[in-house]
Amino acid sequence: MSFPWARHYEPKNPVMKWVDERLPLPRFVYNAIGAGYPVPRNLNYFWNFGILAGLSLVIQIVTGIVLAMHFHSSAAGAFDSVNGTIMRDVNAGWFLRFAHANGASMFFVVVYIHIFRGLHYGSYKAPREMVWLLGVVIFLLMMATAFMGYVLPWGQMSFWGAQVITGFFSAIPVVGDWIRIWLLGGYAPDDATLNRFFSLHYLLPFVIAGVIILHIWALHIPGSNNPTGVEVKGEQDTVPFHPYYTAKDGFGVGIFLILFSTLIFFYPDYLGHPDNYIPANPLSTPAHIVPEWYFWPFYAILRAFTADFILPAKLWGVLAMFGSILLLFFLPWLDRSPVRSANYRPMYRVAFWVLVADVLILGWCGGSPAEPLYVIISQIAAAYYFAHFLIIVPIISRIETPRPLPNSITEAVLGDEGGSRITATAATA
Amino acid sequence: MTSIFFRSIKFLIGAGFVFVLLLALLGSITGLINEPPKQTAEQALHKHPKELELASNGPLGKFDTGQLQRGFKVYKEVCATCHSLHMISFRNLKDLGYSDAQVKKIAKEWAIKQPVFDEKAGTWGERDNLPSDRFPKVYYAGTGNPPDLSLITKARHDGAAYVHSLLTGYGEKPDPAVAAKFPEAMKTPEGMHFNPYFANLNIAMPPPLVSDDQVKYDDGTRATIDQMAKDVSAFLVWTAEPTLQKRHQAGLAVVIFLLFATGLAYGAYLTVWRGMKH
Numbered sequence A: 001m002s003f004p005w006a007r008h009y010e011p012k013n014p015v016m017k018w019v020d021e022r023l024p025l026p027r028f029v030y031n032a033i034g035a036g037y038p039v040p041r042n043l044n045y046f047w048n049f050g051i052l053a054g055l056s057l058v059i060q061i062v063t064g065i066v067l068a069m070h071f072h073s074s075a076a077g078a079f080d081s082v083n084g085t086i087m088r089d090v091n092a093g094w095f096l097r098f099a100h101a102n103g104a105s106m107f108f109v110v111v112y113i114h115i116f117r118g119l120h121y122g123s124y125k126a127p128r129e130m131v132w133l134l135g136v137v138i139f140l141l142m143m144a145t146a147f148m149g150y151v152l153p154w155g156q157m158s159f160w161g162a163q164v165i166t167g168f169f170s171a172i173p174v175v176g177d178w179i180r181i182w183l184l185g186g187y188a189p190d191d192a193t194l195n196r197f198f199s200l201h202y203l204l205p206f207v208i209a210g211v212i213i214l215h216i217w218a219l220h221i222p223g224s225n226n227p228t229g230v231e232v233k234g235e236q237d238t239v240p241f242h243p244y245y246t247a248k249d250g251f252g253v254g255i256f257l258i259l260f261s262t263l264i265f266f267y268p269d270y271l272g273h274p275d276n277y278i279p280a281n282p283l284s285t286p287a288h289i290v291p292e293w294y295f296w297p298f299y300a301i302l303r304a305f306t307a308d309f310i311l312p313a314k315l316w317g318v319l320a321m322f323g324s325i326l327l328l329f330f331l332p333w334l335d336r337s338p339v340r341s342a343n344y345r346p347m348y349r350v351a352f353w354v355l356v357a358d359v360l361i362l363g364w365c366g367g368s369p370a371e372p373l374y375v376i377i378s379q380i381a382a383a384y385y386f387a388h389f390l391i392i393v394p395i396i397s398r399i400e401t402p403r404p405l406p407n408s409i410t411e412a413v414l415g416d417e418g419g420s421r422i423t424a425t426a427a428t429a
Numbered sequence B: 001m002t003s004i005f006f007r008s009i010k011f012l013i014g015a016g017f018v019f020v021l022l023l024a025l026l027g028s029i030t031g032l033i034n035e036p037p038k039q040t041a042e043q044a045l046h047k048h049p050k051e052l053e054l055a056s057n058g059p060l061g062k063f064d065t066g067q068l069q070r071g072f073k074v075y076k077e078v079c080a081t082c083h084s085l086h087m088i089s090f091r092n093l094k095d096l097g098y099s100d101a102q103v104k105k106i107a108k109e110w111a112i113k114q115p116v117f118d119e120k121a122g123t124w125g126e127r128d129n130l131p132s133d134r135f136p137k138v139y140y141a142g143t144g145n146p147p148d149l150s151l152i153t154k155a156r157h158d159g160a161a162y163v164h165s166l167l168t169g170y171g172e173k174p175d176p177a178v179a180a181k182f183p184e185a186m187k188t189p190e191g192m193h194f195n196p197y198f199a200n201l202n203i204a205m206p207p208p209l210v211s212d213d214q215v216k217y218d219d220g221t222r223a224t225i226d227q228m229a230k231d232v233s234a235f236l237v238w239t240a241e242p243t244l245q246k247r248h249q250a251g252l253a254v255v256i257f258l259l260f261a262t263g264l265a266y267g268a269y270l271t272v273w274r275g276m277k278h
């Protein structure tokens, strides 16, 4: 790590010393998540969610690998292998399956909070743009992985979800239908589709793991941001990651596991859709095709485009849906305010909370049937979503007068004892 | 000129999306005014399932094996002619409290046999069911497709409560005033049956439970239509997830352990941070 006061690894154990001299892996871990990584002392609980995201990925990989040992990747056998063999005959198979299905939901809850943490505290700004960009890549990969995973049990929603999502590609002019057939390996989802989705669903989490390593590597160059958004000025501003944040993360992991276990053991089907307990039937379309809850905001944006204007409505919808995520890549350059934390940005702070409400409203519309009232609400909410990132935030960053910042993290933490120009928000942040 | 264009490109893209959305919004609103959504027959006449109290309900629910045995009897004597139970093996019935010998007997006497292919003759024959067999497939010649019932309580909103209401809902006639507004929907097609709990109101399944004591219970419980419907619904909760009770018990132990461990972790956190303002 870059701070000059970072502690250096001195192996006490002769075995570790021997290893470290030949392969400095112990040193690497020590500097990444051990006492060798100095971290701002004032991080709040929102900084637990990075570790929790990492833990979620590990849980998905471990449960997923065991599930794959019993899964039959064929249109004829997939549903029975999941709902028959795994749920009934494999030892603790029901636990693995419910843990994996609900683990995906926990992963998205955690990552959404992690992303909004970044939006609130300006973690996407210089010098952490690369951390943010890699984060958006991870998010896209997660969405692809989760979508393909949901197809694997080959229930009604699996099949019709695959049908609808791959149908997006047929909105592309001229070559659209051809691309769709190429992606599916046929005219409709079938064995070829299921097998390629299984193959990719197994592969992508390891790609995600690789990108997370880059994400953390990039983070460790400037070090973590913090609730004041003020950069670390000296040693008194930081504490070593271990034991301070390992202890705090340990507590966070406990809370996470309690909530996760409550879902798995007591409400395992709460977040799922009953139709996915019906085997896929290409001849019977479900009354309402809805994706998993974590896609709802984007599904609402897709369905909000109902007017043909130069381009067909469907193509607008698909462009907007992908655009709504891709524009996150440009955020570091859309928001030009030098102040990071929303705690010191009175206008941005309001816009942030309106955005949170807006995304929740989009999610609620996306999970509801495409009835006129919901469509109208999603049209307003989707318009606000784009306006937030492309119009409101760029304008705010020009016209807003930020509140005075504390001189340092330590000053903010010690409040009256340490400094003069501290606002009430800064002290509580 | 171009530099202004490039500087404003974000506003232009943003304004583009917002403009198309406002156009679409205008379309939706005029559509709504010109053609206000009409209440459909399904919305007006469909009923939500009645509450159903079962021992397996709730986060710590357990199976009532007596009830499951009665439910199995209803399934066997009434539903099994039309509906399969393909995710269940005969051996699983031991969970309901049957002995090995009883399970063997149930399998052997099961009316529908296991199909076997004679490799030499190239023809299909039959053999008796074994405890290790799944319940055999059922072929049904009447109107409609009876779904496999193994997962039915997970495959419908409100699960067991829905099945119970469906089975006991045939007699429930709609409010005549409301029904009069939908004369088309009230014409039950040939071979179909009106049932307000079914999604599109007319179901191909003829009322399966028609009279009290249709099934003879061995444990002295009075076999009213409502009781049989309840018992078979409870049984179908078991078929959908035979490990439900195990899940609840394991969950209790896991959550208690985690509460304890998290308490310790919180203590460790306080100890580590003692004296460090943050």
Ligand code: HEM
Pocket: A046, A047, A048, A049, A050, A051, A053, A054, A055, A057, A111, A114, A115, A118, A123, A124, A128, A131, A132, A134, A135, A136, A138, A139, A142, A208, A212, A215, A216, A219, A223, A224, A225, A226
């Ligand atoms: C699989 C998903 C992810 C994992 C495992 C992960 C992991 C981590 C970890 C361990 C940290 C350091 C601890 C912390 O600050 O919380 C971190 C920081 C960060 N992550 Fe992620 N992350 C993931 C996804 C994302 C996504 C989707 C984004 C944004 C689109 C993102 C943006 C950031 C940013 C900006 C930081 C720097 C935070 C700061 O110091 O303020 N991450 N991530």
